[in-house]
Amino acid sequence: MITYLANRAVQFVLALIVASVVVFALMSILPGNAAQVALGTNATPEAVAALEAQYGLDQPPLVRYFDWVGGMLTGDFGTSYVTGSSITPVIVGSVQVTGILVVAAIILAIVIAVPLGTFAALEQRNWIGVTISALSQIGIAVPNFLAAIILVIVFSLTLGWFPSQGWMAPVEGLGGFLLRLVLPVVSLALVQAAILTRYVRSAVLDVMREDYIRTARAKGLTQTKALFVHGLRNAAIPVITVAGVQLATLLVGAVIIEQIFVIPGIGSELVRAVANRDLVTVQGIVMVLVLLVLIINLIVDVLYPLVDPRIRNAS
């Protein structure tokens, strides 16, 4: 168990280092000059050069790389080219917003998918089971942004139940916060719920074919009881993996949803920073996203042995 965790930790650190090199290299070859963008179409070459020097863009790449990594290790992500202030509070603030969105979406997805998927498996030959399968298939095919647009048209423009855009921090008013949360979270969650439903269904079906379920049935338990008592824990392993992957997908999917709903999350910050060639901010945000995805994977890896004694004992 300890070797297993140590292995995962080393992988985690290595992945972070590789990611930082790749992110930095990609930013360096990205076309477009930050100083030129800041100064616009009236800038003289001298003004552009002066601003480049001010940003430190004229330094050798290695110097800039170690400056940047060194800063991050002390919790300082650097100073933005366009706002002139530290980007650390910007990143922290926007990560919180996106975090709320994504976590709420995954919870909603699980809340929808686990009962629906289990039900679809139990009732697989029934019309309801078939309907759930078909609906989840459709759900997978609907992109997040389309779901968002449809939700806005129905619940905001037609029924007027929810605002079509905007964000409010929970401290500014819990009611307003929840109201603005609903549509973006639902549009993120629907697709994930559809995907998850199919995984839950097939995981439950697999478990139902296992010998121990047959044994339990032979001892007199009903199909449902056998499943609930012996099966669900086993069915959880593939579901945890998928949910972990989905959490990472949601972080990326949130970029579009934040644009549509005008939410000040990390996606909005990223898009804005890329457009302004605010490379320090882009690098910082991408690294935070990488870090979050790696942490999610690490948590999934740690959860396996806890759920499944076979993995625990094998390692």
Add this chain to the structure above:
Amino acid sequence: MKTPRIRTWMAALAASSLILTGCSAGASDSGEQAKKDSMTIAFTAEPVNLDFTSTSGIAIPEALMENVYESLVRVDGEGEIQPALAEDWDVSDDRKTYTFHLQKDVKFSNGADLTSEDVKFSYERVQNDWKNALKSKMDVVESIETPDDLTVEIALKKPSNTWLFNLTSLVGAVFDTEGTDNLAKEAIGTGPFSIEKFTAGQSIDFAARDDYWGEAPAVDNVQFKYFKDAVSASNALKSGEIDIVSNLQAPELAGEFQSNDYQIISGTTNGEVVLSMNNAKGIFKDKKAREAVMHAIDRKAVLDTAWAGYGELIGSMVPPTDPYYEDLTKVWDYDPQKAKDLIAEAGIEGETFAFTVPNLPYAKAISEIVSAQLEEVGLKADIETQEFPAVWLDKTFTEHKFDMSVINHAEPRDILTVFSNDYYIGYDDSKIKKIAEKADTGTEEEYVSGMKKIAKTITEDAASDFLFLFPNLVIAKSDIAGIPANRVNDAFRIADLSWN
């Protein structure tokens, strides 16, 4: 056996959907009561900070000029220069010295009084400390004197007709001598509003000042809210969350607002949408090739297809609100046959050229129809979409790697900038340079006639195709008054807005 279980599941589902919809109570009650003293306006270009002295782009002056910062003079919707912080001004006989008399009892939002020292400080700061390239507009100023607290004497190196107009733009903004320490986050001006809250890239909250020297604004609280997506902005207007969409970037959506609940205003801007051709090298170095393009493009069709017919045909680099405007739309008529003949003469039939298109809605729409029209006369456009601003500025603007591009040149009175030697279009300005100098230093009549001549020369040289004037397309709730129809400078003036 099965039915009860299904019923349990159904009940659970119904319950959870009830919980979801249950929180909707009171969703639409925001906005309605607070309506009369507040207003929310949607914009596209978002300010990354509040400092236009070091950051370029229209977004910052759009929010701050005339609302927070004021200049000695301002320009009205018809393009006329009007008094602002200067009550009036005298011009010396040699037209090189301007004496401005300041309004009395003007206070900055930090409580400081406006004096002539502030004006001197601000304009010298443009010359010495500004990083924004627009600072060159203040180059003509030789010296600034302050005989008393309310008088400013500005001496120019030579008479200049453009300088006084330039004062209406952001270079004319008057700052407090103590108020420039943290311009990126804090804006201290003499205007009718102060900034209550600024969330970079998201929104700006303005609050009316009760110690404003001029007429008090009708609306106390105004919020600028930034939408990257035109559909989101128009949805927010439909659901009542915002009150005005300033300059809608998707004109096809305007049709949805044709009802009594909304007003659609389509005024003019300073933005000439230019189909720019590289005059310095490549296929369009040859004037015949450029003339062929002028005859090949059906500008009316371009406007109708690409921008839903909103906008105006101009035929030159001059909007109708400039004093030297002249209708030059007839200089180049749509004549595909003539275009084909010119292409044959130039010997470029079937040639492929590089058409670099910024990834902006209007540019992409225009590039499609323009390349279709050019293909009909035998020219093939190799369209390359470039991310704007970063990549377009780098490749097309700075490195001049293009044959044709399309962009809205939105700066006011920018004809001489765009058609100067070192600008990306590469126009040979030897013919117009002398006329320009004479026009700027001459009388007002000489200025107008000189600039007319320049505009005509550029159009006749087929230096670029002036497709149309970008409209100021505003959609607003019908009970709002005071929305400026024409945008003649960068500022979006909110002091005149009111609820009926």
